[in-house]
Amino acid sequence: MADFRSLEVFYWVATLSSFRRASEQVNTTQPAVSQRIAALEHEYGTLFERRSRDVALTERGRVLFGFAERFLSLQVEMGAALAETGRTMGTLRLGVSETIVHLWLSRFIERMRAALPGISVDIAVDISPNMQAALAANEIDLAFLVGPITLPSLANRPLFSIPVAWIAAPGLVPEDGALSLGALIRHPLITYPRNTGPYVELRDLVLRANLLPSQIHTSASLATIVKMGIERLGICVIPPAVVRDELAAGALRILPAEQSLSDLNFTATFAKRPDAHFVADAARIAQEVAADWAAGRQADRAAGR
Known part of the structure; x- marks a missing residue:
């Protein structure tokens, strides 16, 4: 009969698809993990399909995974219920x-x-x-x-x-009604990194319109994006809510634009x-x-x- 430790080891191998990463998670050696999985497979049959870079559960392994999840959940609940402090730690x-x-x-x-x-x-x-x-x-x-x-x-x-909007320092873009996408991208644009939704949407808008932006600057730091906008280095494509104080103080303004942007x-x-x-x-x-x-x-x- 599988003990709790073996079920815990099995659970993490299945979750992380790796004997090595599971050994790090449960703070033991990879040979110890392999030994416990081998003992489980001796009792219950083949649980994992070994592949070149990872492992995947077999049909029998998926059945055991459901029971392991339930056993471990009950163990956690029991520990919390019986904790002397009465407090989750x-x-x-x-x-x-x-x-x-x-x-x-x-x-x-x-x-x-x-x-x-x-x-x-x-x-x-x-x-x-x-x-x-x-x-x-x-x-x-x-x-x-x-x-x-x-x-x-x-x-x-x-x-x-x-919402996300086009935001810039006053005077950077002439105020002359709703700005077209072409008018906006004559200026450098500043937004989130390249593998994020706002950047991808911005890139797709430009490609569909067959336009060439002057520059698109990206940063993982929102504070950096805001500072670049205040210093008139380009138009920020960010949520107005994060620059509420700067908008109220007049350091930035929301540009009127024909092209709306998707919410986050x-x-x-x-x-x-x-x-x-x-x-x-x-x-x-x-x-x-x-x-x-x-x-x-x-x-x-x-x-x-």
């Missing part, structure tokens, strides 16, 4: 889009401290494609990113949508794993904070602020 490895850092991340941290005081938060700020890869590699537990990500191993919880849709995305049951609670808290932020933003618009 652990670390949430959180990936965050810099856009959210500028909007409501601090409120989320405050709400986490109140709701889950035993959970520390380890924050990594990155772009959405990198966070998707980090989730798949089990390098982070939860990501606030541009989503949803349609993978069966991941759960998505909607957070909010935010953010989700709280996490892997469906039994070993960190507080991750779903953190995603729910993020939804609450995002809803409060959106309601406050709507109230400010109604009041003309």
Whole structure:
């Protein structure tokens, strides 16, 4: 009969598709992992199809994976229920889009401290494609990113949508009614990195119009994009909400444009794993904070602020 440790090892080999990465995850050696998998396969039959670079579950392995997931989930629930402190303890490895850092991340941290005081938060700020890869590699537990990500191993919880606009320093672009796409791209454009949605949309707009932009500058740092815009180095293609103060102070302005841009849709995305049951609670808290932020933003618009 398989013990909990063997099921844990099996679970991580199946999840990460790698004996080596699973050994790092469960803090043991690769030979020890191989030995436990061999013992399981001796008892239950072939569980993995060995390939050149990774492993994949067989039909029998998929059956065992479902039971392993349930066993490990029950083990976590039991530990939480019997903890002497009555408090969930652990670390949430959180990936965050810099856009959210500028909007409501601090409120989320405050709400986490109140709701889950035993959970520390380890924050990594990155772009959405990198966070998707980090989730798949089990390098982070939860990501606030541009989503949803349609993978069966991941759960998505909607957070909010935010408009994107053409934004520039006053006087950079002549004010003469709604600007055409051609008029806009006579100036350098500044936006998110090349493997992100805003950049891809911008590139496709230019290609479909058969136009040649002067330059498209990209940066993973939103603060850098904003600074370049203020210093009149080009037109920023970013959400106005992240430069609310700069717009109010007159350092930047939203350009009237014929060409609209797609909203950014953010989700709280996490892997469906039994070993960190507080991750779903953190995603729910993020939804609450995002809803409060959106309601406050709507109230400010109604009041003309």
